[in-house]
Amino acid sequence: MRLFDFSLWFGGGLCLGLATFAVGQQPAAPLSVQETVTVLGAAEPVAEGENARSVETLPVAAQGTLLPELASALRADASVFVQQRGPMGVQQDISIRGGTFEQTLVLLNGLRINDAETSHFNFDIPVPMATVASLDVLHGTGSTLYGADALAGVIDVRTVKPEASELRLRAGVGSYGINQQAVTASGVRGRASEMLAAGRDFSTGFIADRDYRSESASSESRVTTSLGDTDLLLAGSDRAFGADQFYGAYPSYERTKGWFSSLAQALGAKTLAQVAYRRHSDIYVLFRDNPAYYKNQHIDESWQGAVRRHDDVGKHLQIFYGVEENTDEIGSNSLGHHGRNRGEGYVSAELRGARGSLTAGVREEVFSGGNTVAAPMFAGALRVHEKFKLRASAGYGYRIPTFVDLYYNDPTTISNPTLKPESAWNYDGGVDWYASDRIAVSVTGFAARQHDAIDYVRASSDAKYQAQNLRDLSFNGVEVSGQVGLAHGQQVRLAYTATIGAQDALQGLQSRFVFNQAVNNANAEWSGGWKQISTTARLGVTQRYQQTPFSVVDFSVARNRSWWRPYLQMTNLANTGYQEIAGIRNQGRAFVGGVELVFRGK
Numbered sequence: 001m002r003l004f005d006f007s008l009w010f011g012g013g014l015c016l017g018l019a020t021f022a023v024g025q026q027p028a029a030p031l032s033v034q035e036t037v038t039v040l041g042a043a044e045p046v047a048e049g050e051n052a053r054s055v056e057t058l059p060v061a062a063q064g065t066l067l068p069e070l071a072s073a074l075r076a077d078a079s080v081f082v083q084q085r086g087p088m089g090v091q092q093d094i095s096i097r098g099g100t101f102e103q104t105l106v107l108l109n110g111l112r113i114n115d116a117e118t119s120h121f122n123f124d125i126p127v128p129m130a131t132v133a134s135l136d137v138l139h140g141t142g143s144t145l146y147g148a149d150a151l152a153g154v155i156d157v158r159t160v161k162p163e164a165s166e167l168r169l170r171a172g173v174g175s176y177g178i179n180q181q182a183v184t185a186s187g188v189r190g191r192a193s194e195m196l197a198a199g200r201d202f203s204t205g206f207i208a209d210r211d212y213r214s215e216s217a218s219s220e221s222r223v224t225t226s227l228g229d230t231d232l233l234l235a236g237s238d239r240a241f242g243a244d245q246f247y248g249a250y251p252s253y254e255r256t257k258g259w260f261s262s263l264a265q266a267l268g269a270k271t272l273a274q275v276a277y278r279r280h281s282d283i284y285v286l287f288r289d290n291p292a293y294y295k296n297q298h299i300d301e302s303w304q305g306a307v308r309r310h311d312d313v314g315k316h317l318q319i320f321y322g323v324e325e326n327t328d329e330i331g332s333n334s335l336g337h338h339g340r341n342r343g344e345g346y347v348s349a350e351l352r353g354a355r356g357s358l359t360a361g362v363r364e365e366v367f368s369g370g371n372t373v374a375a376p377m378f379a380g381a382l383r384v385h386e387k388f389k390l391r392a393s394a395g396y397g398y399r400i401p402t403f404v405d406l407y408y409n410d411p412t413t414i415s416n417p418t419l420k421p422e423s424a425w426n427y428d429g430g431v432d433w434y435a436s437d438r439i440a441v442s443v444t445g446f447a448a449r450q451h452d453a454i455d456y457v458r459a460s461s462d463a464k465y466q467a468q469n470l471r472d473l474s475f476n477g478v479e480v481s482g483q484v485g486l487a488h489g490q491q492v493r494l495a496y497t498a499t500i501g502a503q504d505a506l507q508g509l510q511s512r513f514v515f516n517q518a519v520n521n522a523n524a525e526w527s528g529g530w531k532q533i534s535t536t537a538r539l540g541v542t543q544r545y546q547q548t549p550f551s552v553v554d555f556s557v558a559r560n561r562s563w564w565r566p567y568l569q570m571t572n573l574a575n576t577g578y579q580e581i582a583g584i585r586n587q588g589r590a591f592v593g594g595v596e597l598v599f600r601g602k
Contacts, residue, residue, distance in 0.1 A: 107146065141153075151398060262275065271307065328341075459508075473514065
């Protein structure tokens with residue numbers, strides 16, 4: 001399907017529906033575009049309307065029981081392609097702007113949680129969804145500020161800071177034996193707060209060997225003293241799931257466990273010190289009913305530390321700088337025992353005036369063995385009118401191979417211990433139009449030039465996939481998004497991203513990951529309510545490379561007040577049979593209903 005046909009199909013039906021719905025809707029509800037605070041793409045939080053980068057802030061806590069899972073929130077951003085193997089956090093590969101899932105860096109409160117074993121676990125979030133406040137998504141390279149793996153984009157998972165003491169209890173049941181429970185307890189006293197949370201999701205599976213059990217728990221303690229803010233987070237997760245067809249035509253089984261702890265300490269108003277530890281284990285069995293035939297067991301550990309500071313130089317100039325250290329180790333029956341270290345420092349200068357800003361920065365990273373890489377970045381924004389902002393950026397990103405890329409071999413795959421890090425220059429430019437306090441539109445063109453991209457390729461279907469560096473890859477595209485505020489607090493969000501990639505680098509070879517992304521991705525969401533009822537509806541249409549487009553419709557309704565709040569989540573209402581990853585069938589129509597009880601302290 002051509003891009004024009006796809007746009008006409010999606011846009012025509014959508015505009016007709018929205019026009020019908022919006023007739024007579026007055027007055028309109030204001031948007032909060034100018035007040036939305038982002039943490040990505042800039043060295044410190046800025047209002048979204050002043051940011052020079054292409055950034056989306058996706059609310060999670062604000063949607064409450066309307067949101068089935070974190071992946072559902074990400075789908076509102078059409079530049080993000082979620083390749084889901086299973087629901088409820090079982091396993092999702094996240095790609096941005098046509099990059100592979102390995103080129104997306106995932107952060108938790110600004111700290112890395114990317115997995116050194118394999119990027120398939122990058123979105124294995126250790127905290128319960130009830131503790132997540134928002135997902136901040138940076139489109140394009142973020143290596144200058146965030147380091148390795150931020151080649152195509154960055155996702156920062158931000159946790160909730162409680163404002164009141166309360167207890168929330170939640171339980172739900174649904175299709176395919178779905179059974180859910182969650183509890184959150186928060187306490188606030190003076191300058192200190194504590195949030196305890198736990199969640200469990202269980203399903204017997206929509207087909208054989210696709211059952212799952214996902215559990216997670218966390219504790220986050222915050223206190224403000226004369227020294228500054230202190231934040232201590234402890235979290236863990238345990239996910240066991242049937243992995244039929246996940247990595248080939250096998251009835252497999254997998255179980256992952258994750259532990260994460262972090263401490264952030266402000267040292268006055270201008271300095272922040274952070275340290276974190278992550279441990280992740282993975283057990284994979286090729287044949288579930290015969291685990292002794294083939295089994296992989298991996299345990300990887302990561303340490304990270306950072307000190308970040310900013311200083312004002314005059315009235316309009318700020319300097320941001322810091323140093324970081326990262327250590328990764330793995331012990332595995334198939335990969336062996338390996339470790340690596342890297343140290344890095346960065347500096348960024350931002351000149352901000354009444355009509356815009358200019359930013360320039362660079363990061364220098366030193367790897368084990370003495371190899372170094374420098375990652376520069378430039379960005380600028382200009383208010384040409386009170387309703388129009390122009391912006392542009394250019395940056396260099398890089399990713400180091402995972403341990404699987406370097407050392408993993410099986411009957412279908414050959415590793416490559418000589419792989420080079422992959423890198424890319426990313427460029428984008430766009431315009432933001434703030435038509436009124438209820439209408440905002442953004443249009444961005446982007447281009448990526450990748451060098452030494454890592455992929456698994458083969459000459460024919462009879463050969464094994466082998467990890468290789470592809471010399472040159474090019475991706476170009478456009479992203480369009482808009483928000484419209486309607487009457488009675490209703491909002492409509494529209495987004496469309498098209499990506500075009502050059503396949504010359506493959507030279508006729510078959511690829512496992514590159515060009516397996518969405519070439520057309522569109523999303524429309526409506527949210528609103530009446531009195532104590534909140535609702536949200538979503539239509540998503542996606543076309544993978546050389547595949548037929550598929551559409552998915554979701555709808556949720558929930559009570560948003562009182563101490564008892566029933567809810568109903570309906571996913572894939574059209575019962576679309578679709579695959580976000582080739583050969584892996586996604587769940588069909590599903591219903592989940594339940595109730596959340598809310599008890600607040602005085």
